[in-house]
Amino acid sequence: MASLDSLLENIKSNRPDVRTAAWLGAGEVGAPALPPLAELVAGAEREVGRAALRAMWKIVRHVGHPAAPEAQKTAVVSGLLDLLSAGGSALVRRELLWMLSEIAGEESVDRIAPLLKNPDLREDARMVLDRIPGPKSLAALQTALRQTADDFKHNLAQSLRHRGVPVPGLPDRKLVPTRQTEVKATST
Amino acid sequence: MKQFPRVPRRTFLKTTRAALAAPLLIPSGVLAAQGRKGANDRIAIGHIGWGGRSRGLFRELAALREQGAAVSVAVCDVDETRLAQGAKEIPGATPYRDYRYLLQRKDIDAVVIGTPDHWHGVQVVHAAECGKHIYVEKPACCTIEEGKAMIAAGTRHKVAIQVGSQGRSQPEAYLMHRFLANGAIGKVSHVECFHYPSPVDDQPVPDSDPPPALDWDLWLGPLRWRPYNPKYLHGVFRWLLESGGGQIRDRGAHVMSCAMWWMGQDGTGPVTVEATGTPPPLGLWDSAVLMRVTYTFRNPDWTMTWTQMPNEQLPAAETRAEEELKDGITKITRPGYGAIYHGENGRCMHWGGDGGTWAERKVRDWKPPAGAQEVYKSPGHMEDWFHGIRTGRKTIMNIEAGVGVANLTILGNLSYILGRKLQWDQQKMEIVGDEEARRLMSRPQRYPYSL
Numbered sequence: 001m002a003s004l005d006s007l008l009e010n011i012k013s014n015r016p017d018v019r020t021a022a023w024l025g026a027g028e029v030g031a032p033a034l035p036p037l038a039e040l041v042a043g044a045e046r047e048v049g050r051a052a053l054r055a056m057w058k059i060v061r062h063v064g065h066p067a068a069p070e071a072q073k074t075a076v077v078s079g080l081l082d083l084l085s086a087g088g089s090a091l092v093r094r095e096l097l098w099m100l101s102e103i104a105g106e107e108s109v110d111r112i113a114p115l116l117k118n119p120d121l122r123e124d125a126r127m128v129l130d131r132i133p134g135p136k137s138l139a140a141l142q143t144a145l146r147q148t149a150d151d152f153k154h155n156l157a158q159s160l161r162h163r164g165v166p167v168p169g170l171p172d173r174k175l176v177p178t179r180q181t182e183v184k185a186t187s188t
Numbered sequence: 189m190k191q192f193p194r195v196p197r198r199t200f201l202k203t204t205r206a207a208l209a210a211p212l213l214i215p216s217g218v219l220a221a222q223g224r225k226g227a228n229d230r231i232a233i234g235h236i237g238w239g240g241r242s243r244g245l246f247r248e249l250a251a252l253r254e255q256g257a258a259v260s261v262a263v264c265d266v267d268e269t270r271l272a273q274g275a276k277e278i279p280g281a282t283p284y285r286d287y288r289y290l291l292q293r294k295d296i297d298a299v300v301i302g303t304p305d306h307w308h309g310v311q312v313v314h315a316a317e318c319g320k321h322i323y324v325e326k327p328a329c330c331t332i333e334e335g336k337a338m339i340a341a342g343t344r345h346k347v348a349i350q351v352g353s354q355g356r357s358q359p360e361a362y363l364m365h366r367f368l369a370n371g372a373i374g375k376v377s378h379v380e381c382f383h384y385p386s387p388v389d390d391q392p393v394p395d396s397d398p399p400p401a402l403d404w405d406l407w408l409g410p411l412r413w414r415p416y417n418p419k420y421l422h423g424v425f426r427w428l429l430e431s432g433g434g435q436i437r438d439r440g441a442h443v444m445s446c447a448m449w450w451m452g453q454d455g456t457g458p459v460t461v462e463a464t465g466t467p468p469p470l471g472l473w474d475s476a477v478l479m480r481v482t483y484t485f486r487n488p489d490w491t492m493t494w495t496q497m498p499n500e501q502l503p504a505a506e507t508r509a510e511e512e513l514k515d516g517i518t519k520i521t522r523p524g525y526g527a528i529y530h531g532e533n534g535r536c537m538h539w540g541g542d543g544g545t546w547a548e549r550k551v552r553d554w555k556p557p558a559g560a561q562e563v564y565k566s567p568g569h570m571e572d573w574f575h576g577i578r579t580g581r582k583t584i585m586n587i588e589a590g591v592g593v594a595n596l597t598i599l600g601n602l603s604y605i606l607g608r609k610l611q612w613d614q615q616k617m618e619i620v621g622d623e624e625a626r627r628l629m630s631r632p633q634r635y636p637y638s639l
Binding site: 016017019020024027046047050054061062064065066081094098101103104123124126127128130131133154155158159162172173174175176177178179180181182183184185186187188 | 266268271272275276279280281282283284285286287288289291292314317318392394403406412414415448468469470472473474586605606607608621622623624627628630632633634635636637
């Protein structure tokens with residue numbers, strides 16, 4: 001099993017094979033690796049950031065195993081939520097949201113739901129709450145629908161319909177075309 | 189209006205044999221089901237997507253256009269450069285950036301969808317809801333949920349759907365099917381699919397602004413938003429798990445399609461799926477370079493394996509002598525993929541499995557004994573689709589079959605990324621006993637690009 005220090009050192013390697021072996025083995029390092037990996041994801045070294053991101057996903061999928069101890073999963077979910085709340089780039093926070101979508105339960109809803117008001121993150125937050133099962137995520141989507149005044153209502157309505165809740169008075173716009181072309185037909 | 193019942197395969201074989209004895213062009217209405225286009229009515233087609241494969245599909249419709257059975261009246265692409273090319277190549281066709289304008293047109297009977305994989309599910313469902321018959325490129329869907337929605341939409345709106353695993357319609361595919369269905373190598377216990385590796389993005393580039401001609405938001409469609417990178421498109425979308433899924437989806441949707449058809453296993457599924465693989469060492473693309481997936485089927489018991497292997501480990505392709513190259517027999521130009529069928533009394537092999545499908549010599553030389561079982565001989569993949577449009581008969585690669593094959597590829601990739609064996613309930617079309625994997629049966633979609 002890799003130690004946290006060796007994982008980070010190898011993720012930062014300039015050798016692709018070393019980085020790859022490192023992220024493949026990241027699962028067992030678990031929650032303590034998330035903050036330093038998230039820093040690398042946001043850093044300037046593109047391939048190092050990519051390897052760090054893949055290491056974070058590996059950790060998520062390691063604790064998502066049906067036989068993984070619940071405490072490990074709880075620690076990873078908690079670590080992801082802390083990173084999400086800490087701010088930072090929208091790109092990294094979107095990744096954190098999608099990681100949570102695979103393993104988080106109702107305990108995460110109160111910390112994700114406020115992002116439904118964040119213009120950069122609200123669509124990802126909506127999709128993630130759609131995926132997290134249970135009445136609490138559904139209630140969060142319903143509350144947001146009541147509180148939202150703009151076009152985002154339609155997005156929230158889609159999630160509610162997807163969860164089996166009818167949304168009268170807010171017709172689905174999925175078949176309404178919006179994008180015009182400037183290309184003209186050629187004559188026959 | 190006539191409904192699309194689920195037709196048992198044996199019945200399908202009997203009835204299609206009779207139907208295909210008829211000439212292709214017959215008086216209007218003779219074969220047409222109530223409310224459907226007659227045999228001599230021209231079918232107006234809109235093309236959604238104008239990349240390399242879409243243009244190939246347009247060419248594959250040439251014979252039907254020349255017969256007056258089809259006319260292409262609209263073309264759509266999210267890249268204005270490609271769209272302008274499409275408008276030039278189909279004189280008179282109306283160009284659209286947004287496929288939903290095309291779907292609104294009442295004069296369009298059918299659509300040919302040749303977009304990246306992540307659009308297939310949404311566009312098929314939307315097209316069916318607008319009453320269009322559909323030809324959609326393979327693989328049918330990217331998630332289990334999409335596949336279920338596609339089947340439901342096709343059934344509810346009574347449209348003919350053909351999935352573009354056209355290997356089933358190739359002349360030598362018919363020979364393989366007949367050979368195997370008649371037990372020429374006995375009961376088959378293992379289908380060993382082989383393929384060369386997925387490529388590596390070994391010259392990665394940074395994210396950037398999209399080119400002005402490209403509607404990046406519309407290209408992403410249902411996918412979660414991310415910055416543009418030229419390594420997402422065009423054809424290279426195949427090497428990303430979200431938009432393509434690697435060789436297992438791109439070619440697995442052909443090779444495994446042949447296997448399910450020839451083995452008479454459409455409508456069935458595995459009980460377990462277990463994958464291992466080697467990821468790319470760098471770059472944006474994330475589908476497995478090398479890969480091995482084992483699918484275990486029960487009742488009947490058999491196994492299918494999918495292996496992406498180094499080129500030097502691929503089985504050798506048959507050499508065909510010049511004198512053999514007649515009556516539709518061609519050289520094997522795609523030797524890097526295919527499958528070996530292991531039976532009680534020997535084995536047989538094919539290469540390709542898509543628009544090029546080649547059976548090994550003993551299969552081609554096999555003569556059916558008296559009383560041998562006949563199998564369906566497709567008149568061509570497009571022609572088979574048109575037959576479905578006119579009569580209501582199930583197409584050779586109908587949406588249920590297409591989703592069944594796509595599910596194999598989806599499950600293979602899910603097992604690979606999760607690093608564990610998956611249990612599958614074919615009756616419910618659900619993963620069993622793994623909450624994370626179950627969540628990955630669907631992928632929430634950006635609005636309004638949703639099912």
